[in-house]
Amino acid sequence: MKFEKYQGIGNDFIILEKDITKEEVRLLCDRHYGIGADGIIVNSKKNGLPYMHFYNQDGSIATMCGNGIRCYASYLESKGEDFSKIDTLSGIKHIKKVGDKFRVDMGEPTVDFTDKPLLENINFDAVFTGCHHLLIYDDEKKYGKDFLNENSHELEEDNKLFPNGTNVNLVRVKDRKNIEIMTHERGVGITLACGTGASASAYMSYKKGLVDNIVNVKLLGGELEIEISEDNKIYMTGPAKFVYKGEI
Known part of the structure; x- marks a missing residue:
């Protein structure tokens, strides 16, 4: 299983190209017996847009992750893919590159x-x-x-x-x-x-x-x-x- 690891001010994530089980999430995120991370992002597609399928460290699903979506945008950028609109469980997020950082429209709370x-x-x-x-x-x-x-x-x-x-x-x-x-x-x-x-x-x-x-x-x-x-x-x-x- 190939992976890439990213971090946003210390909040770290494993990015995969295929989905895995809850047990595998826990193992990969374990900092002693696995790779070690706060969560896992699975690169998916939904209605033609990149879709951030996000798992917490314990295998539970999160609707959104602010640091994670910036890392996912950086991952997509490295592959030459469009990251300006990313779909999540909490809706589509609009993202732009500002210098060497990423600016995310988090929507109205x-x-x-x-x-x-x-x-x-x-x-x-x-x-x-x-x-x-x-x-x-x-x-x-x-x-x-x-x-x-x-x-x-x-x-x-x-x-x-x-x-x-x-x-x-x-x-x-x-x-x-x-x-x-x-x-x-x-x-x-x-x-x-x-x-x-x-x-x-x-x-x-x-x-x-x-x-x-x-x-x-x-x-x-x-x-x-x-x-x-x-x-x-x-x-x-x-x-x-x-x-x-x-x-x-």
Whole structure:
């Protein structure tokens, strides 16, 4: 089985040309016994467009991945294929190359709720940006990796609120142009970066009046630029890098 590996600010993916089983996804993503990755992208076609079929590390299917779609666009570019429109489970995404980075039209998000108490004394916002995201604002740095690891599973698997699961983000607003986030992704765990999480966090921060419409989002693995347009769309700009290819 031939593969190529890409990463977007540390969020890494294996790209394949044919579909595989859930068990094979888990094995290939295992960092000790397989290649190692946060997820797998299968290069497919749907109605004449490239289709990003995306698996999380645990073999579950994700509707969208922000860093993944930039990596997939870079993969298509390397093959001489058109990457300007890519279909996903959350709809067609429009992409353009800006310098050495990729700019993705993430579409218009949906706010599920704001300031809802899901844990004792902690309120959450919920935003859908191709994937569901819970946000907790942590400007006082009360929480961190231990909090995410200890509480995310309970929140992610709340079937009443999110039948298909969700992701959990800690958000810290630095100033009007900069925020920091840390994301616990459903089916993966804490990752170095999450593009849909960065989009959700920047969007909600803008709607709360905390930041400007163009925001630099710092994640554990690097930075993304998120822009909220006048027509309420989110645009994500960031790098995508080829790592290596091989056969297993």
